[in-house]
Each structure stands twice: as structure tokens, then as C-alpha cells.
Amino acid sequence: MEKIAVLTSGGDSPGMNAAIRAVVRKGIFHGLEVYGIYNGYHGLVNGNIAKLELGSVGDIIHRGGTMLRSARLPEFTDVEVQKKGIEQLKKLGIEGLIVIGGDGSYRGADALSKLGFPCIGVPGTIDNDIVGTELTIGFDTALNTAINAIDRIRDTASSHERTFVVEVMGRDAGDIALYSGLAGGAETILIPEENESIDHIIERLNRGKLRGKKHSIIVVAEGVMSGVELAEKLRERIDSDVRVSVLGHIQRGGTPTASDRVLASRLGARAVELLLEGKAGRAVGIVENKIVDNAFSDIIDQPHNIDRGIIQLSKELSI
Ligand code: ATP
Numbered sequence: 001m002e003k004i005a006v007l008t009s010g011g012d013s014p015g016m017n018a019a020i021r022a023v024v025r026k027g028i029f030h031g032l033e034v035y036g037i038y039n040g041y042h043g044l045v046n047g048n049i050a051k052l053e054l055g056s057v058g059d060i061i062h063r064g065g066t067m068l069r070s071a072r073l074p075e076f077t078d079v080e081v082q083k084k085g086i087e088q089l090k091k092l093g094i095e096g097l098i099v100i101g102g103d104g105s106y107r108g109a110d111a112l113s114k115l116g117f118p119c120i121g122v123p124g125t126i127d128n129d130i131v132g133t134e135l136t137i138g139f140d141t142a143l144n145t146a147i148n149a150i151d152r153i154r155d156t157a158s159s160h161e162r163t164f165v166v167e168v169m170g171r172d173a174g175d176i177a178l179y180s181g182l183a184g185g186a187e188t189i190l191i192p193e194e195n196e197s198i199d200h201i202i203e204r205l206n207r208g209k210l211r212g213k214k215h216s217i218i219v220v221a222e223g224v225m226s227g228v229e230l231a232e233k234l235r236e237r238i239d240s241d242v243r244v245s246v247l248g249h250i251q252r253g254g255t256p257t258a259s260d261r262v263l264a265s266r267l268g269a270r271a272v273e274l275l276l277e278g279k280a281g282r283a284v285g286i287v288e289n290k291i292v293d294n295a296f297s298d299i300i301d302q303p304h305n306i307d308r309g310i311i312q313l314s315k316e317l318s319i
Helices: 016-029 040-045 079-091 103-114 139-160 175-183 198-210 227-235 258-276 308-317
Strands: 003-008 033-037 049-052 096-101 119-123 162-168 188-190 216-221 241-246 282-287 290-295
Touching: 003 016, 003 040, 016 033, 016 096, 016 258, 033 040, 040 079, 040 103, 079 103, 096 103, 096 258, 103 119, 119 258, 139 162, 139 175, 139 216, 139 241, 139 258, 162 175, 162 227, 175 188, 175 216, 175 308, 188 198, 198 216, 198 227, 216 227, 227 241, 258 282, 258 290
Parallel strands: 003 033, 003 096, 096 119, 119 282, 162 216, 162 241, 188 216
Antiparallel strands: 033 049, 282 290
16 A cells, blocks of 8 residues: 545544644655545545645644544435545545544445445544544543533632533533533533433422522533523523523634544554555544554444443432
8 A cells, every 4th residue: 555545524623633643644654645635525526635745734733623624525425426536536546545533424434445445434523422432532622621611600600699501512422511511510411311301400409509509500412402492491490590601613623632632643543554454444443542443334323322330420429
């Protein structure tokens, strides 16, 4: 193998740049030519591809977002469109592709691998919802962004004796809510993986009030319901000033944490090694601090496992 390419796809996440840098530098270290594909599968199909040098990835390790930009291309489910992408790669003599993204991006990479073009996936998403890895690139940064916000909200909540609902990202996976809620000392954490009734939330709030608590913080993952909707339900039932803060896209951006940069560097480098070893149709991940790899077929469409022990702990600590 002499030429490989890398793209980022789906939602961007902090640390994707560090992963791109690792792919490019590890590839060049092993004597490969490395190409960058701009705008995800859209750029692949349209031939938006350029050779990257050592310097092309200089001064990006600390930047959020992705220098290769990201895009969504719903038509990429069509096999003819996938074949067009492969043609673009073959035109340049590229023999392997590394896809940094989430579950949807993995499906695209799996399809290309099944058509005979070797692809390796690198988990890049703030949601931490990919099977086969304990962490995804960007999760730690998003978590820290959420915690910073919750800490600030706590200051104002206690000054005004308010109940604050903080809506964080997570349509299907509650990891950001669970871990930011635990680290931020939230009274209640609502995640898509668990059913918590409004009655139960009210009961907790009242219990806190009885023991003299002046404020409360409730963290809700967007997949459960919107923060605004939850606040409305609470206002009907409790005698407290309920305010809402929707963190939104600030969770996507920002300087990646040291953990995310190290993770991205390790995973990006391992992806290159796998291509050099002749592997295809696999995704890298981290389990118990060891870099692992799994077949796409074993991880795509598998239910994301949230840590039940952490859910239980968060409940025990917020009685
Ligand atoms: P995030 O977790 O941030 O949402 P993602 O990678 O899951 O990231 P998606 O929008 O689901 O984001 O997928 C990104 C792109 O991957 C899609 O726009 C499409 O081009 C491609 N893709 C998704 N599903 C498939 C599929 N079944 N077959 C081929 N390509 C797909």
C-alpha cells in the first residue's frame, strides 16, 4: 500500500483534527502518501481530494472542528454513488481509506469495504454512542464544556434559589447528561436509556427542599424531552422559579482536552497500522486503555451500552 486517504463525516467533534494529524504523520512516517478528502462522502464522490504533507496538519492539534470539514450525504446509501466514490480514489491510486465519524459514517465505510475498497473507522462523535469503544473522540471535551456551564449555572441558581433545567446533547445516548450530571452534582439526570416519571422528579425536588436545599439542577438529554418542555411540566407542579439553559452547539466546539488529543492520536495512528497490515472493514476503539479493533458488522446497529453502575451511583449520590 502506497497511498491512503482520510475524511471526517457526520457531526464534527473536538479532537478530529488531532486524529487527522495522527493519520497523516503516521502514514508519512511509514512512507505512505496521505490524501485528505474535504467535506466527507460529498467530497469523496465529487473528487474534492488533496495530498497532505507533514506541514498540512501543523498547528491543528489544539483546534476544535475539523480542517477537512464535514458533511452529510444521504445519497451515499446508493451503491452507484458509493462506486463513484471508489472511482475517485482509484483515479489517484489511493488504496485505503480512514473514516473518522459516528455510526452513520461507519455504515458508509462498511459499504465501501464490502465493495472491495479497504476502509478503517475511527470513532469521532461527542455522543460516546459507538459500540466497541469505551470512549469516542470529542466526548471528554463536550463533557467538560457541559460541566463548566453547569458550574456557572449552579452559582446563579444558588444566589437566586432557583431550579435550573440544563438541556445537553444526546438524542439516543445519555452519556453526556449522565457524566456531566454526576460530575456537576445535579439532583436529577434524565437520559433516554431510563424512564423517570415527573412524579419522581418532583418527589426528589421536594425532598431536597425539606432538608433546606435552596436550589436544584436537573440535567436532561435532548432525546428525553426539551428543557423548555420539562420546565413547563415542573412549573405546573412546584412552587419554585424554574429556569432553562440549553447548551446546544457550544458542546460541539472548543479546544479538545488533553484526553481527547491523546485518544485521537492513538486511534488515528492505529487505523493507519491496520491498513498497512492489510485489514479492512474494521473500526478502532479503546477498551481498558488498550487500543482494539472490531469488524464493522459487530458494532454497527448494536445497542449502545450505557454504564448502569454510573446510573446507580448518580442516583445514590443525589438523594
Ligand atoms: P454523528 O454521530 O455525529 O451523527 P454520524 O457519522 O452517525 O455522526 P450520520 O449523519 O448518521 O452521522 O452519517 C454521516 C454520513 O454517513 C451520511 O451523511 C451518509 O453520507 C453516510 N451514511 C450514513 N448512513 C449510511 C448508510 N447506511 N450507508 C452508506 N452511507 C451512510
